[in-house]
Amino acid sequence: xxxxxxxxxxxxKQIGLFSRQDEYQxxxxxxxxxxxxxxxxxxxxxxxxxxxxxxxxAVQRMYYKFLSKLSNTTCKNAVIxxxxxxxxxxxxxxxxxxxxxxxxxxxxxxxxxxxxxFDQEIVxxxxxxxxxxxxxxxxPFLREGDIKIDEFGTDEETKRKATSDGIKKHFVDVxxxxxxxxxxxxxxxxxxxxxxxxxxxxxxxxxxxxxLEAVDVDEFKNNFDYVALxxxxxxxxxxxxxxxxYSGSPLIIDFGEAEQQKIxxxxxxxxxxxxxxxxxxxxxxxxxQIVDDDxxxxxxxxxxxxxxxxxxDVFVSIEFTGNLAGVNLRQSLEDFLETNKLNIKICKxxxxxxxxxxxxxxxxxxxxxxxKPVDVFKTILEDNNVPDDEKExxxxxxxxxxxxxxxxxxx
Numbered sequence: 001x002x003x004x005x006x007x008x009x010x011x012x013k014q015i016g017l018f019s020r021q022d023e024y025q026x027x028x029x030x031x032x033x034x035x036x037x038x039x040x041x042x043x044x045x046x047x048x049x050x051x052x053x054x055x056x057x058a059v060q061r062m063y064y065k066f067l068s069k070l071s072n073t074t075c076k077n078a079v080i081x082x083x084x085x086x087x088x089x090x091x092x093x094x095x096x097x098x099x100x101x102x103x104x105x106x107x108x109x110x111x112x113x114x115x116x117x118f119d120q121e122i123v124x125x126x127x128x129x130x131x132x133x134x135x136x137x138x139x140p141f142l143r144e145g146d147i148k149i150d151e152f153g154t155d156e157e158t159k160r161k162a163t164s165d166g167i168k169k170h171f172v173d174v175x176x177x178x179x180x181x182x183x184x185x186x187x188x189x190x191x192x193x194x195x196x197x198x199x200x201x202x203x204x205x206x207x208x209x210x211x212l213e214a215v216d217v218d219e220f221k222n223n224f225d226y227v228a229l230x231x232x233x234x235x236x237x238x239x240x241x242x243x244x245x246y247s248g249s250p251l252i253i254d255f256g257e258a259e260q261q262k263i264x265x266x267x268x269x270x271x272x273x274x275x276x277x278x279x280x281x282x283x284x285x286x287x288x289q290i291v292d293d294d295x296x297x298x299x300x301x302x303x304x305x306x307x308x309x310x311x312x313d314v315f316v317s318i319e320f321t322g323n324l325a326g327v328n329l330r331q332s333l334e335d336f337l338e339t340n341k342l343n344i345k346i347c348k349x350x351x352x353x354x355x356x357x358x359x360x361x362x363x364x365x366x367x368x369x370x371x372k373p374v375d376v377f378k379t380i381l382e383d384n385n386v387p388d389d390e391k392e393x394x395x396x397x398x399x400x401x402x403x404x405x406x407x408x409x410x411x
Contacts, residue, residue: 003269004266004279006264007083007248008248009045009048012055013251013253015287015345016345016346016347017347021059021062023251031250034279041076042125043077046081046190046230049082051374052374052399053085053402064094077103079104079106079190083141084396087403088107088140089107091105106140109140118173118178121138121139134186139171147167168219184272186269186272189224189228190227191230194231195220195238196216198238200234229245229246230247231246245265248260250264252285255348262280263279285315295322295329298333303340315347316344317348318349318350329349373402
């Protein structure tokens, strides 16, 4: 049996004010072709299917059309869990309908008299003959309300440890339940969380267990045959545990990931053994960062980028480190693009020097009235240099608040 492990699609994600709909559609088309090419039997999506809790009709159509087409491929099952960006209620709403085409959505844990219903999290994977080949323990993104904690504590450190312990216990318990119920078949876990020892970015910055609700990697590698993780966009094996992996996002989500090679993990079961192969995802758009102190040099780089990517959407972030001397940089570059008929979208301009006036910063900034609330919030986080780990938590809470506000408006 062959299984694709992917995560963090962030459907609906924009770069600045620009849509990436064509890029996402190209990825989904490629994925369907790759599933048929590799004769994949099951697709695992480990959370953050969507970028925001409130999703446009166009993005919803793209998602459901993909799932419909998936049923016409070699893929017999798809298992989808919620991530911190996803709306639990939105993912859950069509659950019964999607079951009819073997798309299994687990958006939240279910309890009966305070006892977790682990059967609801377990998906059986069978071959063409009906023989059981593997089981998937599909654990959705666990929020504080999902975890029973005896002593929650008042300080932040105690609260984080208690949450981490609660998440760890849930995975250990579902592992024990699955292994007791199913013997002699591989047990695969899905999760959307931080695992201790993960690299947050290409600079090798590690996440320690004391930072956020990180869970010890040993709890995963010793309890499951393979762990299909989501939440971190950089693909990686965690702490040298070959069976614990983040697939990473299949597309570049922001400019900080511009140099990453994106992948999907291909898992092949051979009895109780599992082999894992990384499948490279093509770049369906060109995403670039330019840092320079000379406007002429920036213009030259824009010409080079355009020539190299004539058939792709091109998105550019520019960091200017020189002296503007009263020049409206954004307008100057937009005029340059128009004059040279370059199909380049300038998503962000950052003026990084000590001599820029407030007026110049305003002139080169984006129009906040055109931004979505979450885009405005992300811009504020970036402008205040909020660390990546704190940014994730703040964005999670912001999305929860935004969803709650939207639900209130619809009541």
